[in-house]
Amino acid sequence: MAPTMSWASYLLIHLVIFSWYVFTLSANCSLKSTEIHPGAKTFGGRWKYLTFLNLVLQTVFFGLVVLIDIIHLILPSKSLKCGVPLLLVKLRDTIFTILAFPIGTFVFLSFWSIYHYDRELVYPTFLDDIIPSWLNHALHTIILPLALLQMYIQPHRYGSKMRGILGLAFFSAVYLGWVLWVHHAAGIWVYPIMERLSPVGLVIFLGVACITLAPLYLLGEKLNHKIWRSTAGSAGPQKKKKK
Secondary structure (H helix, E strand, C coil): CCCCCCHHHHHHHHHHHHHHHHHHHHHHHCCCCCCCCCHHHCCCHHHHCHHHHHHHHHHHHHHHHHHHHHHHHHCCHHHHCCHHHHHHHHHHHHHHHHHHHHHHHHHHHHHHHHHHHHHHHCCCHHHHHCCCHHHHHHHHCCHHHHHHHHHHHCCCCCCCHHHHHHHHHHHHHHHHHHHHHHHHHHCCCCCHHHHHCCHHHHHHHHHHHHHHHHHHHHHHHHHHHHHHCCCCCCCCCCCCCCC
């Protein structure tokens, strides 16, 4: 287990991760569209891809974490237990537990599962000439180790299971509605796999994808509890209890 860390150590690690996400986001946005894959130039732009939404989510989350680290380094400990600092910590935990960890893990698992089954369903071969290999792994692979690292070095307070799962359900409903609207408005499916499924198959595929998020939320809660044993004092450096 990692030893208890100071806020300065947290800041250093989080600055590196945040910088990495900013760099990755910039690289993703600088990709040029082609006739074969117009991508961002089609209806909805990059915002119709869950991978891009997750990239923005992770960037915003770690930006918030860096801000919290700086505040804890500057302000005296007494003023951190109430007001804005406490609200920011609660916001950090809410974003990580309900969105950042489950969605990041889902992107990793769903992408590589479909990719190894038939990459043409999710990441056609011609994309190798458009998206560098390192960027593909930055978008679909490194997200999980970074989420696990964040969980390992810093405890997060989980709320009620009902609240967490309902939050994920709301996100799923909004994104699903967005995907269907893109198809309705522009006649295109966000992912190649959707074009090859029958109406019944599409309903099953989307339903399974949405239901999968709930176990991932519970997995995050279990891992957090296993690592830290207690969610008390999640606002800052905290010693892990020995077995």
